[in-house]
Amino acid sequence: MTLVAHLDVHRDRFHLDLRLEIAPGEVVALLGPNGAGKTTALRALAGLVPLTGGHISLDGHPWDAPPRTFLPPERRPVGVVFQDHLLFAHLSAVDNVAFGPRARGTSRAAARDLALRWLDRVGLAEHARAKPRTLSGGQAQRVALARALATDPRLLLLDEPLAALDAATRLHVRAELGRHLAEFRGHTLLVTHDPLDAMVLADRLVVLDHGTLVQQGTPTEVAHHPRNAYTADLVGLNLLRGTAEGTAVTLDGGGVLTLAEPATGPVHLSFPPSAVSVHPAPPTGSPRNTWPVTLTGLEQHAHTTRLRLHGRPPVLADITTAAVADLRLHAGDALWAAVKATEIRAYPATPDR
């Protein structure tokens, strides 16, 4: 009951070779820098790029197995959300959403009903008659999501769905996307170059570079045990989950952090390792977020050293190599971590599954 794929695509000088499995209900984020092959992988799954070798099958039904089998995109039960939404400019929002069901044989009236229900679900019922160019970027992307989901796909492919949005809109759409992904029972592949999107939305990260798999695992695993410097840089982000009440956030894994701006309800907190400072003794002065930690690992990077700190919460910290020498750090040392409230960004979280 899973999507099983070995994506082998040769194009010009580029070679993608990726083995991928996605379980029903699972959201896999495909993460990597530009040119890593993320979009090629997504297009191969959608049928927009034929495989050179390997295979794709869903529940044992082959979609692509060169040289014999190739199911064209219009016959695959997929839904795709593209980076810049690609809504059909001449059709209204409701007609855009109804396009898929119509194309797959649903009657005009039923397709329209279905489309209206989906627009309602993404909170855009009152924009049903609007043409795409009158919608904001966030609204358009939500319509695009409704359009992709309206065909009831078995595989949902999201290609940088938030990349084209401004920061504020991104926040809202990300939260909404998370809500719909939680309800979606099919398989989801999210392509992104933004680690935050990946860590917030996905159950599992697959890190791709130069067409091959670098590492995979849960967001926390990958963030805390990056297989190499590249992954460490890519996902080098402290990501915590908790419940906010005013400026205080009670973290799911224990501990409390203070925010600069008040928030309510489930939130994701993020801050870069460089925002974390370490001290041999409880620091005095401005940082209000201080807590005791144990050093469990050190990694030498180009100009900094990344520390893995166990505590409540566990965090990553980047400090200068000179500071490592000054502090004479060794694994097992007891230290104090500190982070300024202004460095912590809070995002509304998806409800727990």
Added chain:
Amino acid sequence: MSRAPRALAVSLTAAAALAGCGSTDSGTAPTGTAAAGVRGQITVFAAASLTETFTALGDQFEAAHPGTTVTFNFAGSSALAQQINQGAPADVFASAAPTNMQQVQDTGAVTATPTTFARNRLQIAVPAGNPATITGLADFGRPEARIALCADQVPCGAAATKAFQAAGVTPQPDTLEQDVKAVLTKVRLGEVDAALVYKTDVTAAGEQVEGIDFPEAAQAVNDYPIAPLATAPNAAGATAFVDHVLSGTGRTVLTNAGFDSP
């Protein structure tokens, strides 16, 4: 399409060369005396149906009068008359119809009396082999026959109308073409069974088109007048060229091309 006219042009040039030799031998031609004062460029506006003959006559003239260049503007007679009346710098006008000559006389562009230098008779043109077995004007009234005529507005169409009136035949044309060449194209390609055009055009069309004479043609003979222009930039040249067209050698070229003598 181009082979027949080229062959004709070659034969005309040969005839012209012979004729030229003859006139030089006799040494009495008026062109000889005129030669002394004739120099420079002579611009001749001539009806399109004169293209082949006048090109040959021009070559002859240049050979007989060293130092001259004859330049032609071949077009429909009515268009030429309009150009002359708008002030085009022509020395000689050779028209395919007296009406167009009259138009330039009316504006004073021509003051000399025009001379008829050739006559053209209508002939029935049929595709090679005459597939519809056309024998005379009466066949033009057969509805199943494909017929092309010139439109009434152009000289060959007006002449055709006269001929049909003389014969008492109501033609059933399928198309009324804008000029003789267009009619001949249709005959040559076998798109029509019969057409009415000038004898010279049939002669020029070569083997792909056959000509059939008919008695009523005498009722619709077309006169070709020629005259030097009053405003001719090269008056001496203009007179000399007109004289050459009217000379015995000029007439030979015209007769060979199918024109009748006036």
Added chain:
Amino acid sequence: MTHSRRRAARGRLPLVLVLPAVLGLAFLLIPLAGLLTRAPWDTLAGELLSPRIGQALRLSLVCATLATLLCLVLGVPLAWLLARGNLPGQGLLRALITVPLVLPPVVGGVALLFVLGRRGLIGQYLHAWFGVSLPFTTAGVVIAEAFVAMPFLVVSVEGALRAADPRYEEAAATLGASRWLTFRRVTLPSVLPGVVAGTVLCWARALGEFGATITFAGNFPGTTTTMPLAVYLALETDPDAAIVLSVVLLIVSVGVLAALRDRWIRGGA
């Protein structure tokens, strides 16, 4: 100082462009003005109502419209093939499409006779098997006009298709649309301005067609005498009538195009 600067800010079009633009406009419009000043306005109304002109005008409009429809049915798919297809020798094919643009129309007419004439490559069989002969018929006029006008449509639609983002077609495919449905519901609407522009050009070219029409379809009042043919023949004997006919053709075509433009461009935007 302030005043001149403000003026410069207001007149945003540079003189380098405005001057040739005005000259270009004058170049196009002055001959038209010449025609209008010479038109015998007092007899215009009477001529307009004459059956001769009415017949030619009706024939012109019907034939140009039918030719345009033919061009749309054949030309839009052809443009699609050129823009999206992956054929060998596509560059050569694209160049060959423009042949009717370059070919003198009279030669185009002769070429059509070679192919569709009574003794033509295809025409001989049409004649022998079905008794169909296209020259000297109204259908022949439509074919001659379509032959000459189609490149205008194809070139303009192909340009629009090339400029259109093919990812919209991919999006439609992932939504389950077949290529035909995608073409109808996504591609065609997105290139509609190009199609409209091409259609207008095509229609205008067909309406003014002379050489190929008279060569292939001949000239017979009521059957094949369109306005340009009537104008040409009138010019032989009665230039005033020719001017009247031209002015009528002009008024009608400008009227139709202006009405269409308003309707389509505003509706489609």
